[in-house]
Every structure is written in C-alpha cells, then in structure tokens.
Amino acid sequence: MAKQRTKPDWLKVRIGHGPRYVRTAALVKDLHLHTVCEEAQCPNQGACWEHGRATVMILGDACTRGCRFCAVRSEQPAACDADEPRRVADAAARMGLQDIVVTSVTRDDLPDGGAGLWAETIRCVRSRVPDIAIETLIPDFGGSELALEQVAQADPAVFGHNMETVAGFYSRVRPGADYERSLGILAWGRRRGLIVKTGVMAGLGETFGEMAALIGAIAQTGCDILYIGQYLQPSRSHWPVARYVEPAEFDRYRDIGRRGGIKVVVSAPLVRSSYYTEEQAAYVAGKRGKV
Numbered sequence: 001m002a003k004q005r006t007k008p009d010w011l012k013v014r015i016g017h018g019p020r021y022v023r024t025a026a027l028v029k030d031l032h033l034h035t036v037c038e039e040a041q042c043p044n045q046g047a048c049w050e051h052g053r054a055t056v057m058i059l060g061d062a063c064t065r066g067c068r069f070c071a072v073r074s075e076q077p078a079a080c081d082a083d084e085p086r087r088v089a090d091a092a093a094r095m096g097l098q099d100i101v102v103t104s105v106t107r108d109d110l111p112d113g114g115a116g117l118w119a120e121t122i123r124c125v126r127s128r129v130p131d132i133a134i135e136t137l138i139p140d141f142g143g144s145e146l147a148l149e150q151v152a153q154a155d156p157a158v159f160g161h162n163m164e165t166v167a168g169f170y171s172r173v174r175p176g177a178d179y180e181r182s183l184g185i186l187a188w189g190r191r192r193g194l195i196v197k198t199g200v201m202a203g204l205g206e207t208f209g210e211m212a213a214l215i216g217a218i219a220q221t222g223c224d225i226l227y228i229g230q231y232l233q234p235s236r237s238h239w240p241v242a243r244y245v246e247p248a249e250f251d252r253y254r255d256i257g258r259r260g261g262i263k264v265v266v267s268a269p270l271v272r273s274s275y276y277t278e279e280q281a282a283y284v285a286g287k288r289g290k291v
Helices: 019-030 045-050 084-095 115-128 145-153 167-173 179-191 208-220 247-259 278-287
Strands: 055-058 099-104 133-137 158-160 196-202 225-230 264-267
Touching: 055 084, 055 115, 084 099, 084 115, 099 115, 115 133, 115 145, 133 196, 133 278, 145 179, 167 208, 179 196, 179 208, 196 208, 196 247, 208 225, 208 247, 225 247, 247 264, 264 278
Parallel strands: 055 099, 099 133, 133 158, 158 196, 196 225, 225 264
Antiparallel strands: none
8 A cells, every 4th residue: 555645734733842741741751651642643742731631541551462553562561560540640630630531552461451450540540639530542351341341330431442443454454453342342331321432543545435334333332422533654664644634524524423423523634532622521521410
C-alpha cells in the first residue's frame, strides 16, 4: 500500500510550550507515570497538556500485542507496579482534575489481563478526588467477562473500548484482536448499564462503505459515544497512511452515526478517543445525574 506523503494543513498542530504544559510534563515525570499522549504520539498533546489534562496509561509502557498502527512498544512487559494506582490518584489530585482518562497497554501475560489493577486505579483516584469523572479506555481482556466486570464494578463514568478500524483490516493491523469480540465488549457494556464509548481511525485504506458499515455495527451495540479521527503513521515501520481524509468526509461519518442512534459523535481529522469535548461532558453529566 502506497503511503500518502504530503500532510495537509489541517493536520499541522502547534507543540505546547505554555506554563501548564510545562507543569503537566513535570508532574508526569515526577510521578513516573506513562501517558498515551507521549507513548502514542498524540497530535493533541500540546493543547491538552496546556489545559492540564493528560491520558494516563497504566500497566507499564510495553504491550503484548503488535498492532501495526500503534507507537507503543511491543515486547514482554515488566511486572506490574502495585504502587501505580496511588501515583495516578496523586497526579489527579495535584493537577486539580475534574475528569481523567485512564488507558492501558494490553497484558495478555496476566491471568486477569490487568483488570484487578484497573479496578484499583479507579478506586484510588475516586478516593483522592471524589467528584472526578473517570473515563476508561480498556483493552479487550481476551473477552473475559470476569475481567470486564471487575472494571465495571469500580463504576467508571465512561466505559471505553476502541474498535480502531474496519472488519477487513483486523488480521492485518490488529493481530491478536478480534472484530466481533470488540463489538461484543461494547454490547456487554450497554447491557451492564454503562455509558459506552469507542474510537475509530480513518485513512488506513478502508473505503467509505466499509467505514459506514463499521459505524452501523457500532450503533447496533447501543454504544453511546463514538470518536472518529485521522490515522497518522508513527514511524516508517508502521502501517502507512493510505490517504488523508477530507474534513467534509468526517462530517458525513458524523451524520451516519447520529442517524444510527449514537448519542454523541465527534468526527474530525485531529480527534482521538481521549479527546475532550463539551458535548461528551454534558452527555455524561446528564446520564449520571450531575447536571
């Protein structure tokens, strides 16, 4: 697949250098935390950090999967750090956060996939900052409902799991993942009564019809929130960008999702699954009775 080499102007962003960016970076370093902002080379890192927001990545910085779109290292991870939940909670308190996104690498090497540490992290953060809205972006835990239930019982404000791409690309770009299993996690979350969110990338080579079919399948699970953004290649060794999707096409994807019944659809080139929007914040607050 040929790579589209010229990045359009709408994907060029300013790196953060403001005082809150510097403070957030220093705090993350001081507490020895990993962030998806850094590990996944998120283009919104500057804007988010300047607003005092960061997406914390738990369970280490090495993943047992080898997704071809992901900048996170793929190798045998180190042992879990039992003190990590406390440090995440400390960061949330010291940054004065009203909401926090927690994600993780995939840990197929652990019997529970890391679900126990996931639940402990949520509990620790809420203990330090009782009114904080905790958004989770979980791996698939191998499809284990016991692991999913551990996370659900900790009561995150948002239960997120990313679909990432269309069905036909899973075997090529998401080895170890399973399209139907991931759809099943979204459906399980809705049956459990959680606010469910997922994220999708455009520009890996999928057709408009394939993306529309994916959005339709997501809608059928009852998923509440869908974020769609442009895939950006982390390095030459990763899956190439097939094309840079025009902003107008993202608008069409948003419309398809809304017509399908998804309550919040955020679709634009620089959108990422941890991207903050007032639309999502208002929806979550309303569903949880906090407005």
